[in-house]
Amino acid sequence: MASNAQGRKRGATPSRDRFRDGNVPNKRGVDDTDNLEVFCRMTPYSGSHPCLEIIDENTVRSTPPPSLNKRDGGTYQDRVYEFNHVFDESDTQQAVFQTSAIDLVQNLVRGKNSLLFTYGITGSGKTYTMTGKPTEQETGILPRTLDVLFNSIENKVDKCVFYPTGKNSYEIRSRVLANVERFKLAKQGQHNVNKDIEIRFNERARVDGYNDDYLCTVFVSYVEIYNNYAYDLLATEADGRTPKKRDIRQDTAAGQTFVENATEIEVSNADEALETFLKGEEMRRVGDTILNKDSSRSHSVFTIRLVMALYPTSSDLPYPEQDPTKIVVSQLSLVDLAGSERAKRTFNVGDRLAEAGNINKSLMVLRQCIEKLRKNQKHGSLVETVPYRDSKLTMLFKNYFDGSGKIRMIVCVNPKPDDYEENLNVLCFAEESQAVRVAVDSRKLPSPGAGINDANRPPVPRRFFSRWNYEVDTVLKNSDIVQMIKSPLTENFIIDDMYDEGTVEHLKEVYTRRKQENEINQRNMDYALDEFDLLLRNTLCVADFNALRVEELTREKEATERFISTLTAENKQIKREMNSMAIRLREYEIEDDNQVLMEHQLRQGRKKDQEKFRSNVEALKTLQDLCNVQSPSVAALAKNFGGHQDGNEKAAPGRGKVTTTTTRVHTQITMSGQRGRETEPREQKYGNAAKQEEGILANAVPYFNPKYGRRSKSATRVIDHQPANRVPTGTVMQPNMPHGAKRVTQPRTSDLRQASDYILTHQELDRRGNVATSILKYLDPTRRGTTAIHQYGFPVPGSSAVSVWDMYGHLLDRCEQASAIGEETSTDNMSDVFDTPSVKHEPALDQDKFNMRF
Ligand SMILES: Nc1ncnc2c1ncn2[C@@H]1O[C@H](COP(=O)(O)OP(=O)(O)OP(=O)(O)O)[C@@H](O)[C@H]1O
Known part of the structure; x- marks a missing residue:
């Protein structure tokens, strides 16, 4: 497991009395439910009168801007909000990812579902947090997630082995069909790689937990909820510009809601996945508003699905059994919600105003759903129907709230005074959301059954020893050497006539003896072959193990080199600073010396003046005496x-x-x-x-x-x-x-x-x-x-x-x-x-x- 996933400094789960409504705090494993987790991120703000202040790593305080009154004429008061964790302005994208998302990647590789969404008013940094920019410092959660996922999974099958049905399920093609599909794919040709991907930063972290007994592949899909319709951002209408409209359906068997026929692209690495994401981004509706020049006008849902199937028990080339019931799918949905906005602040008109209305409505429904869920959970029964169906957004999230995965929210807030009132709503909602309890996804990956178990598992990933097994079994055992050893030795025998019994007898003896010899040889050979087989497999295992170790060491070396270069750069910087400080120090010393000198001169001058004054006073005294x-x-x-x-x-x-x-x-x-x-x-x-x-x-x-x-x-x-x-x-x-x-x-x-x-x-x-x-x-x-x-x-x-x-x-x-x-x-x-x-x-x-x- 990645150190950060386990050892990360997660905010303490708020204690029981911290929740105003008296909900039971998060106690994993006790009642198999988990609180919805909320992380708060503050946008950097350098202006005056920030309306939000971080008190500690769990607490934010809101302070009304000077002279702001409520609409009813009353005054706002300071208020404190508590979250699982609060990121301040200095927290990097890396820190945000490590704290709020890397464990969800681990969930994914372990076969569990998660939903991570950013929430906040327009311009508060949701898209920045989720996507960021291509530089190392600014790479957001989504690209890092893809990197970590591909760093962590093993046994990837070739493309086109699995395929989506469009109905929330997958099937496996035969080898031949898979080959045909691959051929077709290859014929479509390579397209130009996006520039952002060429220059992008690669996250090197990985998480453990991937089950080596499974073969896997990754599919990504990208949809948006715009004006309360779901659109497939990876498929366009005939005009090539409008994304295809899709329906949201409920898969009762799997207990999941899904976007029907949403395009799912199979990707073999993070770059391909990111390429697909960027392709979808081009289709996403983004507008220029007064409050944000790249304002998201829709809720976007990028879903990463890890599709897994057990390794075959045969020593055939690794290929999953064509049994769809043995396929396991886990997904991680990364959602960038559109920001709520007040029309009187944006001055939106026309389409923008309608979009804003729909955005606000869907966010309001989300809020209502959470409030009703909370109410129901508080009473322990269905007091009120949760209105999931009132909005496409909540329909899509429904299965998560029903307990098919973990839900986490990153609430983004900008401390500028203008956002104060809207931030209050956001923070209130976010804080109360933490009281919602969601059933823990307790699914476990089915075990591989007979075959390799933990006792005889080689210390290398399955994909390695499966390959040797195949090669040793199918190549070596059928080789000519074996045949040659098995072939009987022959001798020239001439039988003169049919009564030449002596020769026949001799022949019989020779053959019997040779047969016996052959049998002994064969036994020896089999034994030697077994020995050799074992030796070979062990040698291959050691070689692969060493190769892995070398790979790991190379990675460590690279990390160390990067670290060293960072330290060297820092060192240089420190040296430069020290030099400039030394120069400044010298200047101060010179100034100091001058001041000491001046002080000395002043003191001397003062002394002289005092002496002069004294003598003058004496003279005056004499004069005064004379005058008097x-x-x-x-x-x-x-x-x-x-x-x-x-x-x-x-x-x-x-x-x-x-x-x-x-x-x-x-x-x-x-x-x-x-x-x-x-x-x-x-x-x-x-x-x-x-x-x-x-x-x-x-x-x-x-x-x-x-x-x-x-x-x-x-x-x-x-x-x-x-x-x-x-x-x-x-x-x-x-x-x-x-x-x-x-x-x-x-x-x-x-x-x-x-x-x-x-x-x-x-x-x-x-x-x-x-x-x-x-x-x-x-x-x-x-x-x-x-x-x-x-x-x-x-x-x-x-x-x-x-x-x-x-x-x-x-x-x-x-x-x-x-x-x-x-x-x-x-x-x-x-x-x-x-x-x-x-x-x-x-x-x-x-x-x-x-x-x-x-
Ligand atoms: N933590 C941050 N560090 C640096 N810049 C940030 C940060 N958060 C936001 N920004 C900048 O603020 C601007 C607005 O951010 P962003 O587009 O992410 O807002 P948003 O919440 O997604 O808005 P909308 O809901 O309108 O889409 C962007 O230029 C972004 O680069």
Whole structure:
């Protein structure tokens, strides 16, 4: 037995409680009935929202597509279906054959009947499963079945020995008639072999169980049920295009339904059988529908019949006895049902619509038959008549349901959401079908009776030893050697007269002696012949056995070679993958190294930044400390102006947060509050820092142009205006003030009038929050139009400087106004000018001057 037939992983038969209707599960041999077996196959689907999902090798779950409601407005629920086995999308045609069909081939060679049919909605893969395509991966059940059958049967007789009567029976022709028929067949000539067959894949598996005591031959027939009529796909009407219509009859004697006069073609190998199938396929009605471009419009039934007869008991050339009652027929029907389809999905009209109607009707009758069978079996009596006769399809299947063979269904489903509702019907029906119990076909092949029994059976197939027997018996035993040995030895005797008694006596003696010798020789010869006969038969047996063994080993070798070549190919593939993985790995490693390097650099950069940040924070801290104490210049002024300082101090707090930078550090620092508290002398408070600042001031670049400096050397007319809230910056460039310059925090109008030079040290925040210090020199502030302004100090961004000029212009205006009315501008007022720079005023200098900033 083929390993797969016995050892295949068949789905566990559903347990008792798995069936909703409480049917007894499959228990072979207990009650001589068997459950109808159902296998489910899922079509590959790559779209979104598959409506079916495989849970395990026996279970499928259906899930409604999103937002699909029942016609009554209700919602669908998830449902689970259980089958003998479920094939997922990755299961190959080979796997499907091994699991669902190879044991049916074994049934066939053992003389039993089986029916295998595919069921499902249109486009679900029924034809693909049954027939497939010529490649190894896609060869379907039918071609594989034929291969396995011919790999497994022995003792095939020549063609035309058996012949079908057309009434579900066979007869045997005489040798002469068989020869005549063969001659006629040969005269019909060879036709071109179908291309698909030339390139097709051959299944090499075989099953055991063939009874060697039988001679056999194979017949195939192919019919379709179209629009509820049976058509013979192997015979056409006179037009050569329309298949012949046939009737379905019941053979009461054999208990079988059959297609009357269906053409049965005798085939001697799988290729011939397949050729016949393809010939019939050309006749089969297939149409192009929206849902399947090669949609089967009929139910097709391909029947393989194995016709067997016992070996003759005589040692004649192998030829069956001409006794039709000793013929045994087993059959396997492979049925590709047309798919159910909803008209509203296919938009079929005309013939297609009528076909669809008939397809759906026949499938509905099949369903009803199964339901009624189930009901009857449940009640244990004939509660309802099973409507087999309502459709040709069910009429043809009737004998299987009546127990003349095994029934198996492969239900094909496509998980696409559009098929959801139809799939529910299919799955429901398929699951419930499993509850139907069918009587087991318990027929046994009649034993050969007298003759060779298991004890004296040579270890080679019957066809071998039958041939030697015939050859040894009919050829060797009648050979000349035997005759020659048997011939008496002769001697020349001359008898002189009738009274020559001496010679006669001598002759008598010689003959008697020779007769005795001959008898001894004959006995010896017979003995030797028997010995030789035995030796010969044994030698022939051993030779045949060895030949078989060689054949088997050759097959194994070929299989091993194929396996090795597959492994080699896989090996190469794996090597290729490994190489590409190694390349990828190298790339990853390089990338990894780069990343490590980058990470290292980043870490270094971060470290540097942190160090820089730390040093900046320290610098800022120092700066903050400096800012948080009273400006030394303010301190100095406080000394000069006494009580004024407090007033100035009060004017400052409104500024709140000030961001300052002198060494390009952008950090916010708070300057509120502490300024007024500084009372210690600057040197005392800042020590070296203050001294350093002054040193820098002393050595700084002169702030004024010597050209102008020359004119003002003799007079002390310089007003050094340093507002009270100046932030000590410790900047490198510091102006060198002429000796005698009058430093004021709030200039009076009288000071300005008397002054020949006016120098303003102004501070403000630029857009980035840096403290920008500007030193402005203005000559003769009382006379407009003759001014010359120079700016020294730090770069000041353009826009932020406008406010300086605004303020300055404002100051001048105020001075002029004051002088015009003969009043002194109050210091408080002047202080306002500087402390509230929001006062808008046209600057007292032209745009060119303004552009002198850098
Ligand atoms: N398991 C599968 N793997 C790959 N292709 C498949 C599979 N099942 C079906 N197909 C493809 O789906 C298409 C429809 O399949 P098929 O003709 O077998 O459907 P069907 O059920 O016989 O339809 P209909 O009832 O209309 O005849 C075909 O092109 C077939 O090759």
